[in-house]
Structures are given as C-alpha cells and as structure tokens.
Amino acid sequence: MIEKTQTEEKSLNFLEEIIENDIKNGKNGGQVYTRFPPEPNGYLHIGHAKSICLNFGLAQKYGGKTNLRFDDTNPSKEETEYVDSIREDVHWLGFQWEKELYASDYFEQLYQWAVQLIKEGKAYVCDLSQEEISEYRGVPTKPGKPSPYRDRSVEENMDLFERMRKGEFPDGARVLRAKIDLASPNMHMRDPIMYRIMHAEHHRTGNKWCIYPMYDYAHGESDSIEGITHSICTLEFEVHRPLYDWFIQALNIHAPQQIEFARLNITYTVMSKRKLLQLVKENHVNGWDDPRMPTICGLRRRGYTPESLRLFAEKVGVARRENVIEVELLEWCIREDLNKRAQRVMSVLDPVKVIIDNYPEGQTEELDAVNNPEDASMGTRKVPFSRELYIERDDFMENPPKKYFRLSPGTEVRLRYAYYITCTNVVKDAEGNITEIHCTYDPATRGGGSPDGRKVQGTIHWVSAQHALDAEVRMFDRLFSSPEPENTEEGKTFLDMMNPNSLTVLRNCKIEPFLKNTKALDHFQFERLGYFTTDADTKDGKLVFNRTVGLKDSWAKTIKN
RNA sequence: UGAGCUAUGGUGUAACGGUAGCACUACAGUUUUUGGUACUGUCUGUCUAGGUUCGAAUCCUGGUAGCUCAACCA
Numbered sequence: 045m046i047e048k049t050q051t052e053e054k055s056l057n058f059l060e061e062i063i064e065n066d067i068k069n070g071k072n073g074g075q076v077y078t079r080f081p082p083e084p085n086g087y088l089h090i091g092h093a094k095s096i097c098l099n100f101g102l103a104q105k106y107g108g109k110t111n112l113r114f115d116d117t118n119p120s121k122e123e124t125e126y127v128d129s130i131r132e133d134v135h136w137l138g139f140q141w142e143k144e145l146y147a148s149d150y151f152e153q154l155y156q157w158a159v160q161l162i163k164e165g166k167a168y169v170c171d172l173s174q175e176e177i178s179e180y181r182g183v184p185t186k187p188g189k190p191s192p193y194r195d196r197s198v199e200e201n202m203d204l205f206e207r208m209r210k211g212e213f214p215d216g217a218r219v220l221r222a223k224i225d226l227a228s229p230n231m232h233m234r235d236p237i238m239y240r241i242m243h244a245e246h247h248r249t250g251n252k253w254c255i256y257p258m259y260d261y262a263h264g265e266s267d268s269i270e271g272i273t274h275s276i277c278t279l280e281f282e283v284h285r286p287l288y289d290w291f292i293q294a295l296n297i298h299a300p301q302q303i304e305f306a307r308l309n310i311t312y313t314v315m316s317k318r319k320l321l322q323l324v325k326e327n328h329v330n331g332w333d334d335p336r337m338p339t340i341c342g343l344r345r346r347g348y349t350p351e352s353l354r355l356f357a358e359k360v361g362v363a364r365r366e367n368v369i370e371v372e373l374l375e376w377c378i379r380e381d382l383n384k385r386a387q388r389v390m391s392v393l394d395p396v397k398v399i400i401d402n403y404p405e406g407q408t409e410e411l412d413a414v415n416n417p418e419d420a421s422m423g424t425r426k427v428p429f430s431r432e433l434y435i436e437r438d439d440f441m442e443n444p445p446k447k448y449f450r451l452s453p454g455t456e457v458r459l460r461y462a463y464y465i466t467c468t469n470v471v472k473d474a475e476g477n478i479t480e481i482h483c484t485y486d487p488a489t490r491g492g493g494s495p496d497g498r499k500v501q502g503t504i505h506w507v508s509a510q511h512a513l514d515a516e517v518r519m520f521d522r523l524f525s526s527p528e529p530e531n532t533e534e535g536k537t538f539l540d541m542m543n544p545n546s547l548t549v550l551r552n553c554k555i556e557p558f559l560k561n562t563k564a565l566d567h568f569q570f571e572r573l574g575y576f577t578t579d580a581d582t583k584d585g586k587l588v589f590n591r592t593v594g595l596k597d598s599w600a601k602t603i604k605n
Numbered sequence: 606u607g608a609g610c611u612a613u614g615g616u617g618u619a620a621c622g623g624u625a626g627c628a629c630u631a632c633a634g635u636u637u638u639u640g641g642u643a644c645u646g647u648c649u650g651u652c653u654a655g656g657u658u659c660g661a662a663u664c665c666u667g668g669u670a671g672c673u674c675a676a677c678c679a
Binding site: 054055056057061081082083085115117118120121173174177178181182183184185186188215216218219228229230231232234237239240241242256258259260263279280281282283284304306311317359360361362363364365366367368369370372373375376377379383388414417418439447449450457458459460461491492493500502503504505569571572574595596597 | 672
C-alpha cells in the first residue's frame with residue numbers, strides 16, 4: 045500500500061539550497077563548517093545576531109560545526125573588552141562554538157605563505173606612499189599603472205620583507221603587495237596590499253609583530269586553515285571574492301566558498317558600528333548596553349530574550365537584495381515570546397488614589413489572581429485588597445467620551461480579581477488636579493463576578509495603597525524618531541535625528557507586593573501597560589523596571605478614533 | 606562614458622517554465638475578568654519594453670531604478 049506523503053517542507057533559502065547541493069554532490073565530503081568572524085572593535089548588534097543565527101543555524105541544521113573567530117588583524121582598533129563582550133553575547137544568544145580562534149593565531153603561517161608568494165614572484169615589496177599607491181591604482185573607469193617597485197627581484201623582496209618584520213622601517217614606509225592585475229575593473233585586484241607596517245601593541249600578540257596582514261590576505265587563509273566549507277559574509281564583500289579565491293588558489297590550499305547575503309537594516313535603527321561607537325563615546329546613551337541601543341547587550345537589558353532574537357532572525361529571512369525590516373516585526377517577535385512566558389502582574393505607573401467608602405477601615409483581604417491566562421501551570425497568587433487603592437490616572441475620566449469603558453462618575457467597573465466599584469465623588473486640589481476618587485463597592489461581586497449576572501463594561505487594574513511597593517520604571521522610546529535616521533541629507537547628521545524624549549523615568553510607580561523578590565532580567569506583563577523587565581541594577585533596594593515593549597494596541601489610540 | 610550585484614503588495618520572504626503563497630503592518634469582526642491573547646475576514650504585488658514558449662515572476666535582449674567597489678579598515 046502506497047501512502048501519499050504530504051511533504052509540507054518549508055522552502056529553502058538560497059544558502060540552504062547551496063549547501064544542500066554541495067552535500068548532494070559530495071563537496072567537502074558532505075561536511076558543513078561555518079564560522080562567525082567578528083573584529084573585536086565594538087559590541088555586537090542585532091545585525092550580527094542575524095549573521096550568528098545564520099552561521100550557527102546552518103551548521104546545526106546540516107550536522108556541521110561553527111567556529112568563533114576573532115578577526116584581529118588591526119591592533120589599532122581592537123580591545124580585549126570587545127572580545128569578552130562578543131563571547132558573552134554569542135553564548136547568550138544560545139550558541140556554542142566548536143573552537144574559539146583568532147586570526148592572530150595564524151600570523152606566523154600567514155607570514156610563511158607570504159614568503160612563498162614572494163618566492164613565486166606573486167608578491168612584492170612596494171615603497172610607494174599611501175597617496176602614490178592610490179594614484180597609481182587609478183580609478184574604476186581607467187586602468188592603473190604599475191608601481192616602479194613591481195619588478196624587484198625575489199632576493200630584494202625577501203630581504204626587504206624580512207627587514208619589515210624585524211622592524212627596520214617606520215610605519216607606512218613600505219607594504220607587501222600581491223602582483224595581480226593593474227588593469228582589472230575590480231579595484232581590489234589592482235595589486236592589493238597584503239601587509240602593512242604598524243608598530244602597535246596587539247591585544248594578544250603584544251609587540252611580537254610590527255607588520256600586520258590585511259583582511260583580504262588573512263581572511264580566506266584563516267577560513268582555509270580551519271577547514272571552513274562555507275564562508276558566509278555580507279554583500280559588500282562580494283567584490284572581494286575574486287581576491288579571496290586568488291590567494292587560496294595561489295597558495296593551493298583548501299578552498300572554502302565565500303557566499304554573500306544582504307545585511308540587516310531596521311527602520312528607525314542605527315546599525316553602523318561607527319555611529320554606535322559615537323553614541324557611546326559622546327555619552328548620548330549610557331553605554332553599549334543602554335536599552336535603547338540595538339546592541340545585543342542593549343536588547344538583553346531592555347528585556348529581549350534570546351528566543352525572540354532567534355525568531356526575528358528566522359522571520360527576516362535571507363536573500364541578496366537590500367532590505368529594510370520594519371521594527372514592528374522585531375517588536376512582534378518579543379511580544380510573541382514574552383506573551384507565553386511573562387507573568388501577568390498588576391502595576392500602576394501613574395497612580396491616583398481610590399477610596400472605597402463602604403469598605404471597612406483597617407480591613408484587608410487576599411484575592412486570587414492568575415499568573416498567566418495562557419498557561420495554567422504558572423499558577424495563581426494572592427493579591428492584597430484594602431480600602432485605599434491606586435489606579436492608573438488615565439483609567440478615570442470625569443467627562444468621558446463615548447466608548448470610554450473605564451471609571452467615570454456614576455459608572456460601575458470591575459477591579460480585576462476584586463470587586464465592582466462605582467464612582468461617587470471626586471476630590472481635587474487647588475489646581476484642579478484629582479487627588480482622590482471616592483467609590484462604593486458591591487461586596488457580592490468578590491472575585492470580579494456578579495451573582496445577578498449584570499455586566500460591567502470595563503475592567504481596570506489596581507494595587508492596594510498600603511501594600512504596594514514603590515518602583516521606578518524606565519520607558520524607552522525609539523532613539524531615533526525621524527522616518528529614516530540613516531538619511532543624513534540636508535546637512536543633518538544622524539545625531540540631529542535623535543529623539544530627545546527617548547527615555548522617560550517614572551519614579552512614583554506602585555506595584556504588587558508580589559514583585560518584591562524579582563531578579564535581574566525577570567519578565568512581566570504589567571496588565572494593559574506592556575512588557576517590563578527587571579533592570580540589572582536596582583538603586584537603593586528600589587525596584588527598577590525597563591519597559592521592553594508595549595502591547596500591540598495602545599488604548600489611547602482606540603479612544604482617539 | 607567602468608565592473609559587479611539586485612528588482613514580487615506598505616515591509617520582508619516563497620513560488621526553480623504550469624493556480625502568485627506565507628509572515629509582519631493596516632483595517633474589520635468573534636471570544637475574553639482589561640480593548641491583551643487566540644481565532645476569522647478584508648485591502649493592496651511580479652520595475653519597464655520587447656523576445657522565446659501552448660504557457661513567463663521564472664529563460665533571453667534592451668531600458669530604468671537601487672546597492673557595492675578607487676583605507677596601509679574589517
């Protein structure tokens with residue numbers, strides 16, 4: 045009997061297609077080995093998260109391995125601090141690397157290979173200045189002309205290169221160049237620089253070296269040494285691929301395949317490392333992990349989970365065309381995750397006092413509240429109730445518009461998990477601000493249901509005034525508010541596009557006593573207000589929360605319509 | 606006046622010569638102890654002009670638009 049198999053396979057992205065083809069054809073013995081190769085010159089951001097998920101995800105899917113390799117070939121920019129943060133962020137995202145390696149591990153091997161290329165007449169020492177090299181190289185539309193040092197003898201090249209290594213020459217005096225093609229339409233093939241002299245202390249090799257390999261020379265060889273099969277990088281390296289292949293071929297070593305994909309862009313989000321560094325250095329934000337930053341550590345502190353970031357990476361897909369992902373997708377991903385795991389809790393960010401006149405003074409009772417309506421296994425908790433409560437200031441309106449379902453004079457609403465209450469009176473201060481809302485409650489509605497079956501239109505959250513804890517809540521808006529912060533035309537810099545109200549601190553928030561023992565990075569849904577995450581640092585024992593993301597629809601917006 | 610890459614709804618991403626689908630967004634509705642969640646529905650799409658073909662988003666040619674490339678950065 046033949047069974048009809050409904051193969052509901054998810055369609056493959058172009059990377060998976062390439063890899064499956066390679067496996068099918070027995071290339072690399074059917075193995076998949078990838079690498080994530082950051083330069084330790086800054087913190088990782090969400091764009092890197094996409095690359096990490098791609099590299100590790102692909103290897104995982106096809107039973108392969110992934111290395112974490114630090115591309116540390118330029119000591120003037122690199123620091124150990126960055127190495128540590130990168131290691132931590134990749135780990136936090138949920139990935140384990142096969143090996144932790146450094147391009148600097150290969151300096152000696154790279155040097156030997158350079159010697160080999162010199163001996164084969166494929167590389168030469170050039171004494172031209174930086175400006176001269178640039179001039180000799182020509183422009184894309186016109187061929188360059190050969191350096192006068194291009195035809196030095198092997199002996200002279202060897203002598204000079206050895207002396208470069210020994211430190212006999214000052215920075216910039218000479219470089220080692222590959223002898224390729226000055227007429228190539230691809231500028232990267234016009235005798236690219238392989239080594240430059242740089243008397244700088246390297247974060248790992250110290251002062252052992254004063255010549256350092258360039259990216260183009262080091263990267264492919266590093267991939268090759270590690271046995272990488274698929275070297276996945278972003279689109280701007282596409283023009284480097286012929287050079288990548290040239291070195292591999294000239295050296296006749298294992299040939300990884302470089303494949304490029306389009307980097308991630310997100311609306312309203314600055315993704316350039318240079319600009320993020322500027323935001324930090326000029327103190328426009330409070331460090332790399334400021335919750336407004338698109339860095340992985342910033343997102344973590346804001347309350348994003350590894351799962352949500354991995355989901356995002358999956359949802360944005362991968363292709364070779366330029367793209368700008370709407371930030372709404374990122375927000376959907378974290379809501380999707382937090383909705384399942386975050387405990388519901390009642391919290392009042394902008395409190396106004398409610399007094400239940402017919403509730404006995406001094407009486408306290410405990411009511412049952414469910415922790416997560418989506419997940420009964422998360423259980424219930426007790427919420428204390430008393431005569432004086434706080435509710436959200438905007439949950440009361442003296443003169444409500446139509447479709448306002450919450451508290452107003454004469455209307456009855458449900459206090460969630462508690463009682464129906466009806467507003468009878470309002471007390472104001474000299475400026476006309478409401479200071480107390482007086483209500484009566486119906487004792488028969490305990491728990492929030494009415495025996496007579498009458499309905500209330502609204503349900504609002506509350507906390508007991510005498511039991512409530514004080515908390516500080518930080519609300520983060522988008523750092524950039526213009527339609528396209530990357531658009532710096534009309535003389536504007538990206539800093540001009542910054543939203544001055546991107547951080548609001550609410551210091552007078554009241555939260556359920558239940559929240560007393562929260563740990564850093566605990567996630568909660570404050571009913572109707574959004575998702576909040578305990579900040580890593582609490583001040584003076586005071587609870588501090590960061591708002592991760594709001595709920596999908598804002599209440600205010602609905603009222604406006 | 607060079608080379609390379611890319612073009613599918615508002616945004617992403619599928620369809621690999623044979624019914625243009627999925628997700629996000631937006632809007633509408635059902636359920637609901639918060640207007641959330643869940644579920645249902647609606648709106649929008651193959652850059653353009655030719656060609657090949659019974660049949661083209663897909664193949665070919667021309668155009669147009671966008672991106673990348675002229676660091677001793679990665």
